[in-house]
Amino acid sequence: MAGEFALIDKYFARPTPSAVLGPGDDCALLQPSPGKQLAVTTDMLVAGTHFLPDTDPRNLGWKALAVNLSDLAAMGAQPRWVTLAGAMPAVDEAWIAKFAEGFFACAAEYCVDVVGGDTTRGPLNLCITALGEVEPGQALRRDGAKPGDQIWVSGRPGLASLGLAHLQGKIKLPEPWPRLCVGALEKPRPRIALGLALNGIASAAIDVSDGLLADLGHIAERSGCAAAVKLVQLPHLPKGDSYDAVLRKMALECQLTGGDDYELCFTAPGPQSLAISRIAAELELPLWCIGEMTAGPAGEVTVFDPDGKLVEFDCKGFDHFA
């Protein structure tokens, strides 16, 4: 047993002040806050599917946790605890040390304790379960949007997939976008503070992991209405000396269908727009009103160009089994 357990202890058993009992027993023990509801999410990341096997393990550690915390953010929950299970082909201590560094940096940034885990031999795979807390009735579900609600998105969706295209040599981004886009890809920042601020304000929310249109479609479907997005209201994307038609097309595609951004897309009744402006100012985070929910067919997402004409898109997101 020594090998496996020594490995876990050395890199992943750190103090867990917010737990009654941390790693090392059959279970971790946690004391939920009185009256709060528990938000639970789990994500599995597979080498070759979600990340390249040669991804910098520090970045991978950060991102593996960040994408789970993003689901808590999309629910308006306060992150509290996480578990981490991992399979790897062999024990590579240098890799594990760097992965743990990135993982715990993200845990520290967002104040979550790593309360348990499991390590085993197998093709590289990471599975994280995150637990957060939210006041009963305040959670930002996907099913609360109503026709007439405004559609909002935070930050600049599309940056991560532009960063990937840049790294792959498919496009050459003008300055200063390479750093911004690659940063968005490698070190996404879950919008925890935004999710918490939207408690009681947003009618529905989701994090943009599969692509803006696809994820907005999930809100529309679960809410039983449609969504209309106006291109002219989207955030600006890369312009520069090398700004050309190829880049412009790619930028728009990334914005609408690129995944991996972990911005929040949310809906809110029109009268909340002032409150939302205040949140944007307080968090120093751009929030864009990009369209409106409509009484159209459940799950339908339509996009209009600056002239009010309908725009067609082929790809609405990323499907691991497509």
Next chain:
Amino acid sequence: MAGEFALIDKYFARPTPSAVLGPGDDCALLQPSPGKQLAVTTDMLVAGTHFLPDTDPRNLGWKALAVNLSDLAAMGAQPRWVTLAGAMPAVDEAWIAKFAEGFFACAAEYCVDVVGGDTTRGPLNLCITALGEVEPGQALRRDGAKPGDQIWVSGRPGLASLGLAHLQGKIKLPEPWPRLCVGALEKPRPRIALGLALNGIASAAIDVSDGLLADLGHIAERSGCAAAVKLVQLPHLPKGDSYDAVLRKMALECQLTGGDDYELCFTAPGPQSLAISRIAAELELPLWCIGEMTAGPAGEVTVFDPDGKLVEFDCKGFDHFA
């Protein structure tokens, strides 16, 4: 998205009466019972490491959940909710349907709701996180054993690994053991009721997943004392017409070092033995007092033969990275 989400919905999104919000949103929402503590455990099962790729998917579904519930049992917790994340090389609907059948059979048997999950492409891998509840201060931790406490084990540890050896043709078990041993291997029964009954009675507990001596060693190490096991007090194992020296040796080895049984090994002060006998009778589950904790070196496990002589063992359990 349709492919992936339709797949999840069809087989894994079932009613979740014990959840505020089940699968399909960014997170599940749960309402913990007032005042209770939450016990959390996560396990990753990898094809080729924990099970053969051609394992019957029904059995695999049952066992994948059962081994997690066993960790809750070892903590004395009442199982409530689980999440399931899985990677598979391709969508095999027949396989998924059978896996789900076994998984939900186990969930129904032990009254847990499957509240969330994630499905992705990759080498076959299953990761389950289970949540249970326990009264504050009542959890069966590994670190509470004291010198003089009696050591107990439930059922007949060793059956699962005997079943494996039988299936692999290494031994030929006499009747009626093949059915019992293969059943223990393929459909382990987490000792939930025992764990709950031991609240306030046991001083420490663990489930036998790595092997009796190895897991008892974890209790001893965390409790800062040693353990002495007497062979003569162990449950009887296969005897029959074909009972021979090879089988006897194998049976003893499996009993002491074979994993995958998911019986509970626990310690309790001597005066609790009557209460423990009553529990055995009520649950119709054999409970064996197999030795005593001692003031020896922390983590040391010694085994004595019927003549009181020390017995040596090479292998103390299973280490995925050994």
